[in-house]
Amino acid sequence: MTSSASSTRAASPNGHGHAPTPPLPPTTLKQENAALAAGIPSVLSNSETYSLLALTVACATVLGNTVRRDDGAPLTASLALSGIAFAATYAMIRWLGPSFVRAGIKGADLNKVQRRTLPECMGAVCAVVYLLAIIVFIPMPFYKDIVAATSGGGNRDVVLPEIVPAAHVEQGRLLHRFPHSKLASFLSAIISLQSITLLGIGDDLFDIRWRHKFVIPAFAAIPLLVVYFVDFGVTSVVVPTPLQPYLGELVELGPLYYLYMTAVAIFSPNSINILAGINGIEVAQSVVVAALLVFNDALYLLAGPYPHPATDSHLFSLYFLLPFLGVSLALLVHNWFPARVFVGDTYCYFAGMVFVVVSILGHFSKTLVLLLLPQIANFIYSAPQIFGLIPCPRHRMPRFHARTGLLEPSVTAWLPDRQPKPPIVWALRLLARLHLLRMTTDPKNPEIIQETTNMTLLNLWLVWRGPLREDRLAIEIVVMQTLVGLFGLFVRHRLALLIFKEDNLGAVGY
Template sequence: MAQYTLASLLILTTAYDPLTVNIGFAVLAGIITWFAVPALSEIFIKAGLKGMDLCKKSKQIIPESMGMVAGLIYLVVMFLFIPFPFMKWFAASQDGRQEELALLTFPHLKLAELLSALLSIQSMVFLGFADDVLDIRWRFKMPLPAIAAIPLLVVYWVNAGVTYIVVPIPLRPILGHLIDLGVLYYIYMGMVAIFCTHSINIMAGINGVEVGQSLVIAVSIALNDILFLQSSSSSAPAIETHLFSLYFILPFIGVSVGLFIHNRYPSRVFIGDTYCYFAGMTFAVVGILAHYSKTLLLFFIPQIFNFLLSAPQLFRLVPCPRHRIPRFNRGTGLMEPSRVILDQEAFDEEPLTIIKPRHGTQHLHPQQQMTLRRSASTASLGGSTQTGSSSHTLQESALPADPPSRSVTPPPGQLTPSSSSPSLFSFSPSSLIPSKSRHSPMPRTSLKRSGWICVKLLEALGLTQVRYDAQTGQRPIEMTNLTIMNLILLKAGPMSEQNLTLSVMLVQTICSAIAFIIRHQLVIYVYDVPS
């Protein structure tokens, strides 16, 4: 009996502290997600939501769209949490304390904000699951986050939403102290919802990377909220908005940790687009309603960089394959940068044994990874042969082979296998003399001029690796896909899938640290900060 009395007293004591209750719900949500994901996996497989991990040698069937489980648990926990921020109003009405109740005007707008935020998140969980099942085309699903954010924006407008922005100090002599954007501010918030959602979705494809980057962002948001709560200079409205942010972020961290345990390498579940939509809308909700969308975007520095890097492919300036995730080398068990063919005609005509000397060794397209047949008279190579793989390596380069159905005779002056010399290649100096096409501003290629300029610029910045045709050295044939994961592999070399996920999370963590420095240290040079 004493135990039940103690439990009741503990509940009554903590019920009036919403943050404590929220932390308890967050822990509970993480534990439930941890147990629910494997328990429901078989149900998803039987429903046809399943697939194979292409980056593994095994052919194990894995359930897909398990982000729906995390999203539903999050929503249930948040629904149960709704009464607690308003507990003192409920308690005053039940106790009949009319005088106290008269002084406590119920915050209807705050309740509307909470409900509209949950409605927007719930809408994105539903739309994400629909995308996993129906495979909605990009042109249709692109504006979905902005549509789902409409309830949020309407409540923001009803709550006398501020549409002006503070001008940075260096620009105030020209633009003044404040600028009222009006309806443009609502368009901006809709674009924030779209970006937060899709930026996580395009930075995905390997075990744990979606949940991993979202966890780092969520923890960064929570730390930022705690700093504001602990700051003596924070005003009452700022404390209230950052508490509101914590109410949404802490349960999200809980379900994400429970899901990450099963989604990290080697993944036992796939999360699908559902989790990406759910995570992005959760971040957009706290950024909009807590009035720190600019700070939120600072935590998205890797996603912003990934979007800018991917823009030439996303906007079709250069070819964009359906999947741009790094390529799994079954021989080495490592992830390598994936490639896209820029000129299919030149690719088909290109002799497969040619590697352009001035650009160093190149990783070759999977279509060129064929068995290399060497005669007994060929000298021993300096590279290593991959057992059980169709690719062979010489130093850093994977050597292509002649297809069994045809023989390849490289043109004069190009690199050719030599059977009479201890070295692998012999070539004529004439191959290094520029041809006429080298003097033309743009070689004959299937790329448009804008795409050709993008390829040259990205190569000059070291953001991609381009392979050119052997005859002129100017016609781009293929390049590495433009994603941050392919760039990490390009700079750091092939690595395991687990290390690649950890590398992305490390980059995300470093960028979050930079964001904190900008927001809390360098901000005094841009905006007025109360002392």
């Protein structure tokens, strides 16, 4: 549950928590501060200052010019705010890092020869800047409704005749034209994101036990589900063409569909949190998923004829994803190998909930599931340790070998008098034969299991590829995430036509 191969917190199902470092003797404290100062400069260089200032001024100018457009140019405004959010996040991470350390919000980077103490919970900075950017952005999509349709004065500029037509009285004045349902989507999204951010900060500060926090994202998703029910309410799914003669074109799931969306809301934040343990991996995987969702949105916006029926939904998605990419890229610069900050659980929950927001209110939750296939695989593979069928060590992150400087799979040790039960032994040996696990047995008695590699995707990748540098492992996992995501979009928009009559983009199968 960390942002890098980090420090020393209580045991968690993903096996790599990190907690505030305990008080140190004066000599050790001086060494720690020296390592800290070497690892995280708190002052922006001149080139960084000028670059960020130039980016901010350019984006602010673009943002100011959008008010001259009749429609407010919300997509352009979102891009401009994303640039400003990048600059603000980049600078604030640098400025606030030492303050977090002094407050005890810090952790040790374990997978290094010289362990450095780095500021923790920097995902909170990222999330706060993002939420402020979204709040500032809210008027932009409603510019024509607020200003163009009402001259900026609501209904005050409307002069009613002495005899008011009945139809006008029934419909109200211009206020009835305002898209309140669209505004409700923005507000519910902000409530959900604020709720999940508070959960992440609480977890980083107080180390909430995994089983207590696992279902909390479902409560954060309640505003989204209420808006979905009121504004959209579709709970039917299209039946594959070969089965339509037996089941009809649609199957109504009713409450089961809301349970499905709740499951997505629970899984997405936790899945980012579980696939963690090396520098940069949480932010990098989130950036890839967000970029693929942006690509998916662009497919709909560029599809003819324009506007596509799903245009508003995918514009809504872009409005939330573009600032997310801005703040995440700024965080990734500091969290990539060798990390200068840790993102903490706050970022993992926050990133996962952003995906939940855009997929539920954008009506493409099944597409999100396709993009999270690596996270799903990691969860299924980790399930025996997560649910206690196999012992879960305190740290399941890959093991650093100081002599070679490479990462190797971490292991679970089995004592001779505490061997797994026969069904577990059979499963472990099967996984070992399938090269999905590395097992070490007693040379004198092969029936005795001494070690098995921990069951995470990162350790499995090292079983397949052999020892790797930390940054190389992160790059390969990110490339895998990208390729699997692109294949998921190909399945969604092309292979689906083999069993469905039509794709949402308008392509026709059969």
